[in-house]
Amino acid sequence: MSNLKPDSVIACLDCPDHVQAVLEASMWASIRLRAPVGLLHSVPSLQQKAAVNYSGCLNIDDENALLEQFTTKEHLGNCELKAQGRLLLSQATTYCEQKPHKLKTYTLHRHENLNQSIDYVDDKAQLIVIGHHVTCKSTLGQLIRVSHCPILVTHAPFLPPTTALFAFDNSPTCHKLLNWLCKTPLVRALTIHIVMIGKETSDNCDALREAYAKLKQAGIKSKKHY
Secondary structure (H helix, E strand, C coil): CCCCCCCCEEEECCCHHHHHHHHHHHHHHHHHHCCCEEEEEECCCCCCCECCCCCCCCCCHHHHHHHHHCCCCCECCHHHHHHHHHHHHHHHHHHHHCCCCCCCEEEEEECCCHHHHHHHHCCCCCEEEEECCCCCCCCHHHHHHCCCCCEEEECCCCCCCCEEEEEECCCHHHHHHHHHHHHCHHHCCCEEEEEECCCCCHHHHHHHHHHHHHHHHCCCEEEEEC
16 A cells, blocks of 8 residues: 655655755655655665665764665675665654755555656656756656656755746746745745747747736736846
8 A cells, every 4th residue: 555645745855965854855845844744765676776874874873884885885785775775764854854944745665666766656756856967867857758747856955945037938837837826835935037948939929928917816926027
């Protein structure tokens, strides 16, 4: 039985360099969306058994030595990969619990690659958070392109945003995103810069003005750019 909770913020703990940033971004989003955080770790595929060094990524001293053991081998077996993942999820849970905000967290330990894991949570998650670098064979753009769920990509370290850029091209997907922006609490305190990236036709310019007005009516501080 799946333990995926609907409307969660999913923290993808994939790249060691971005684990802490992903957790910080997920907690930031969780507070605004009033959603639980699902801590997701995907066990690499059989074709990708190279050890990934997660030791020290969260500075939880009592478990760092255990994670360090997994980096001494060039390749890991399936059992060792699963054990490494469980330790990482344990560290991530501890990290979240040490924060002042009482967030609800739970773990998702998937025995599949990151692409398949994102597909698994795509329909039920409220937001997916992922680091700027990924260790799977797909590029970040490929992962985002096939997802129907909004994805927040973070660099390290994560800094709470104060502004956001909305690239407007007057497409059906763009209007779907506009409706989401008007409803989600995630961007309520941000300034949205809505920028025309399509051809500057009269129809597109009118649509941009209407989108800008819609954001303003939703109570979102906005600026439009042609």
